[in-house]
Amino acid sequence: MEDRDHRDSDVEGRPRASDFIRDAIREDLASGRFDRVHTRFPPEPNAYLHIGHAKAVWIDYGIACDFGGKFNLRFDDTNPLKEEQEFVDAVIEDVRWLGADWEDRLFYASDYFEQMYQWACDLIRKGKAYVCDLSAEDVRSTRGTLTEPGRNSPFRNRSVEENLDLFARMRAGEYPDASRTLRARIDMASPNLLLRDPVMYRIIHAPHHRQGDAWCIYPTYDWAHGLEDSIEGVTHSLCSQEYEIHRPLYDWFLIELGIYRPRQIEFGRLNMTHTVMSKRRFIELVEGGYVSGYDDPRLPTLAGLRRRGVTPDAIREFCGRIGIAKGNSVVDSAVLDDCVRDDLNRTSPRTMAVLRPLKVVLTNYPENQTEEMEVVINPEDPAAGSRTALFARELWIEQEDFREDPPPNYFRMAPGREVRLRAAYIVRCNEVIKDAEGNVVELRCTYDPESRGGTAPDGRKVKATLHWLAAAVAKAATIRLYGPLFVTADPDDVAEDGTFTDNLNPDSMVEIEGLVPPEVAAAPCGTRYQFERIGYFCVDRDSTPEHPALNRTVTLRDTWAKLEKREP
């Protein structure tokens, strides 16, 4: 392995700052503590993954790739009360979608239960674990507090034989739920509360999604996790910062057992502005009806981001940009938007759709004539080639692209003014037609037949270029415009007795009926487009050929909107 190859640049040769985890791994390699790198992503199958998990995946998988090592996907399925196959399937889909490759190493902690049981017996034989009859409440009350030591359990000094017998009976199902536990015999006075004789096994008579009724005792996280890493030969067990205090326990079990010991390293969790990032908050939002489900495009779940149209590449780029630190961080959601634009700009075919239509009639264009105009599919990607768009006498343009009384620096259409219709002709607005209420309902324009393709032979400059759609082919479509879920950067920034839902953005989704060209109407779910001058959109799963539905992934950067906001 040649880690130097990976030190200063990524796959595309861009410079990459090293981070403290990579530094630590290099030290381990140099010192000989490890001679290879093997990481794992260990989700519990009890919830949907979010972008914070994506960060963890990219740390784990990215590091394995950088050091020519291996990466496992392992379900930490040690609690039958919370876990379901449904989540296993969803997590697999999400991690695969992200692009992390675990090859043939998909593992389940529950497959190690027998080995864990044997090791627990070893610890009992060493006098390092005992069966405790205390209730959960008694365990709590004897644990002590942050400032006072705990008291030893009255069962702490049982004989090895008795412990072995009792533990076997726990496994055999002789005792009811929660009546006994197996505890590690460490130190009830430790300043680290986790070391005060932590529970290793609890009795739960519940079927496990993979093990069925094979077990009625289940290992706790602290006991199980290091064993799982050890069994799989993981070298670096990377986890989020709240596990830091668990590390002494992770090490203690492995050292007492005398088995292979990986190194746990913790990194800070990801938070983002204008959103929430916890399972509990997602549940509140879904159950409160504030969002439509766990795949609502406003949620930072991977399912939601995917439905919104965000690409795995954009997420990977994001994870690279935010870096890795020891402390928790709050990343500006604009950084994600930027990554999304960056990727979609390179890869999305362009098309013209009209969100809020205004009719244009070209009075000098022959009644029955139509033309196929050639349009570049993606100026950033010449290989994408071109397509044609139907041009005709009656067209739709965007309402915003016309002002009867244009402010200074407004270059788009206005009475008497010329603009270019993209890839078509230069047109001039001659007449404004209004309804009874005075709303502009139609523009009468003339086109310059000499300007086919968009340039005039006399070389005159036209400042604005508008997108358009021929009325004859435009299809009505539901278009959902998504914005930030919360108005405030920090959703928890609330009044005294307020709650985070007070900060929900009432306009986080605006659903409108717009018009799209035929190829968009026919596109399958998941197809992404750039609607020129508007933003990036993705065909939603509710889309039908009869009535298409698209979600706005992110807007284009809009300098005009910024300008207008500044000088009202």
Place this chain on the structure above:
RNA sequence: UGCCGGAUAGCUCAAUUGGCAGAGCGGCUGACUCUGGAUCAGCAGGUUCUAGGUUCGAGCCCUAGUCCGGCAGCCA
């Protein structure tokens, strides 16, 4: 309150053995143009949490303090 961790530009992160504090995002200017997008160029922005100390020299090492986060599930 005990233990652990963190604090560097508005935000997120860098800064080899102690050696001129940098980048990305955001903000602002400008150039360009058949997307007012993209792209490109430039500018502003810092008492490196505070107070001491060691040192020729401290973001980095030492001492004391401040603030923030994590931990008292038979969750992970």
